[in-house]
Amino acid sequence: MTLVRRLSAYLRVLGVQVRASVLLAMQYRLDFFFDGAIALAWCFAALVPPLVVMRNGRSLGGWSVGECYVVLGVFLVVKSVLEGAVGPSLLSVVEKVRRGSLDLVLVKPKNALFLVSTARFYPANAVGTVFGAALIAIGFRTMGRWPGVGPVLVGFGLLLDGLVLLYALLVFCVCAAFYAVRVDNLTFLLGAIFDAARWPRSAFRGAVRFVFTFVLPIVVMTSLPAEALVGRIGIREWFVTTMGTGAFLAAALFAWHRSVRAYTSAGG
Amino acid sequence: VLRQCGALLRVGLAESIAYRVEALIWLLSTTMPFVKWSLFHTLAADAPVGTYDQRAFTLYFVSAFLVRNTTGSWAAWQMNMDIREGTLSVRLLRPVFPLLSYATDNLAALPIRGAVCLPVAAAFVWSTQSGERPQGPAWVALAFSLLCAWLLNLLANMVIGLSALFFESTIKWMELYTVAFSLSSGYFVPLDVFPPSVRAVLSHLPFRYQLGFPVDVLIGRVPMEAAWGPLAEGAAYVLLLGSVAALLWTRGMRRFAAYGG
Numbered sequence: 001m002t003l004v005r006r007l008s009a010y011l012r013v014l015g016v017q018v019r020a021s022v023l024l025a026m027q028y029r030l031d032f033f034f035d036g037a038i039a040l041a042w043c044f045a046a047l048v049p050p051l052v053v054m055r056n057g058r059s060l061g062g063w064s065v066g067e068c069y070v071v072l073g074v075f076l077v078v079k080s081v082l083e084g085a086v087g088p089s090l091l092s093v094v095e096k097v098r099r100g101s102l103d104l105v106l107v108k109p110k111n112a113l114f115l116v117s118t119a120r121f122y123p124a125n126a127v128g129t130v131f132g133a134a135l136i137a138i139g140f141r142t143m144g145r146w147p148g149v150g151p152v153l154v155g156f157g158l159l160l161d162g163l164v165l166l167y168a169l170l171v172f173c174v175c176a177a178f179y180a181v182r183v184d185n186l187t188f189l190l191g192a193i194f195d196a197a198r199w200p201r202s203a204f205r206g207a208v209r210f211v212f213t214f215v216l217p218i219v220v221m222t223s224l225p226a227e228a229l230v231g232r233i234g235i236r237e238w239f240v241t242t243m244g245t246g247a248f249l250a251a252a253l254f255a256w257h258r259s260v261r262a263y264t265s266a267g268g
Numbered sequence: 269v270l271r272q273c274g275a276l277l278r279v280g281l282a283e284s285i286a287y288r289v290e291a292l293i294w295l296l297s298t299t300m301p302f303v304k305w306s307l308f309h310t311l312a313a314d315a316p317v318g319t320y321d322q323r324a325f326t327l328y329f330v331s332a333f334l335v336r337n338t339t340g341s342w343a344a345w346q347m348n349m350d351i352r353e354g355t356l357s358v359r360l361l362r363p364v365f366p367l368l369s370y371a372t373d374n375l376a377a378l379p380i381r382g383a384v385c386l387p388v389a390a391a392f393v394w395s396t397q398s399g400e401r402p403q404g405p406a407w408v409a410l411a412f413s414l415l416c417a418w419l420l421n422l423l424a425n426m427v428i429g430l431s432a433l434f435f436e437s438t439i440k441w442m443e444l445y446t447v448a449f450s451l452s453s454g455y456f457v458p459l460d461v462f463p464p465s466v467r468a469v470l471s472h473l474p475f476r477y478q479l480g481f482p483v484d485v486l487i488g489r490v491p492m493e494a495a496w497g498p499l500a501e502g503a504a505y506v507l508l509l510g511s512v513a514a515l516l517w518t519r520g521m522r523r524f525a526a527y528g529g
Binding site for chain 1: 290303436443
């Protein structure tokens with residue numbers, strides 16, 4: 001009962017934070033539509049490099065054009081979550097740590113990581129989610145077949161794993177702000193690294209593939225859900241990925257707790 | 269002015285050395301051309317992509333790393349912040365023309381960037397054959413194309429940054445510019461890989477002179493006799509962007525009220 005009550009309290013807080021973000025975004029309508037237009041421009045831009053490479057019927061690392069659309073679709077969905085939900089909230093912690101205003105979050109009677117993770121949403125980035133979902137559908141139409149219930153479930157499960165991995169990766173990045181003063185360009189670095197996730201993982205070889213699978217698992221976030229949707233991998237891979245995701249998240253949460261303990265409210 | 273520039277360069281260099289983690293993050297973010305190299309190297313294993321085989325991709329992306337690091341600019345972010353927060357007034361009080369101080373901020377980072385580029389450049393020179401790097405007078409064309417790329421990057425940033433004197437924030441303009449730059453400059457993929465009709469349009473936009481053209485000169489893809497026309501076009505874009513930046517500065521200063529906190 002207590003657990004249900006606590007959970008509903010957190011859901012209420014989440015609702016308030018989302019509503020505040022939507023109201024804030026809609027307050028400046030021109031900006032809101034401009035944000036949507038930029039998100040749409042990025043979606044089209046994301047398509048260009050793979051399409052240019054594949055224009056002569058060339059496959060990408062053994063992936064057909066339709067399958068690549070599915071990878072790109074998943075990439076755009078994850079990217080929209082990164083830029084519209086997880087990224088803005090967590091990366092605002094960097095500024096809070098520097099100015100010392102994280103104190104105001106830490107003294108609140110709710111989990112600090114939850115509060116900073118849900119502080120800000122950019123609803124205009126939902127354009128990317130819709131565009132990505134449409135691209136996945138176009139991919140299957142191009143292939144001339146549709147996924148069954150099993151691959152959809154496994155694909156959705158792996159997508160959730162991917163989003164958790166993304167969250168954990170950002171928590172690690174934010175922890176760096178507790179130890180170093182200026183890490184403002186982390187956003188740029190993350191965006192630049194994540195851009196590589198638009199390509200199927202088989203297009204990478206050697207050390208780069210190892211890094212993008214186990215150290216900065218960006219290809220796991222996009223390639224694995226796509227591979228499940230097109231039926232290349234199944235429930236066994238999902239299980240292994242979920243175990244790995246759990247370990248990655250646990251390490252990130254441990255790093256967060258260590259970092260908060262080291263926080264000395266240095267700002268003014 | 270030279271003494272002032274020297275002092276600004278020393279301060280900028282000290283700042284870039286002082287924040288080591290920031291420098292490390294920046295260093296990691298500049299390695300993206302190597303990720304693209306790894307990717308395209310794999311893709312070209314079976315057959316060339318357009319006119320690019322594996323070796324051509326290696327040369328292209330290594331050169332893109334060198335050119336981007338020596339000519340990149342990020343002044344728009346600082347200008348946007350200075351104008352929004354009113355701290356531009358501090359720069360206006362100094363006995364140095366503010367736009368010059370933004371330029372020297374950029375130049376001050378060059379020694380650190382150069383230190384990172386030097387081993388890569390040495391490996392490039394050591395491993396390339398004579399047809400894969402500039403010969404004789406082509407080095408002059410390369411120097412001009414690099415200067416042109418730096419000025420274009422800086423002035424484009426200044427135009428976007430100075431627009432903050434007229435709009436609430438120009439970060440969104442910067443994002444749109446980044447989309448256009450990434451696609452049209454050869455940063456994502458070499459322009460030669462695009463279909464001919466698209467390439468014909470892209471090769472006359474300013475973005476090409478910010479990255480793709482100096483890279484092509486560096487890897488010997490542009491013959492010396494064919495370099496002067498594009499260089500003149502790039503210089504014309506420098507003049508155009510310089511004029512727009514000057515106009516925005518003079519008009520913007522009339523309305524700047526240092527309203528930040």
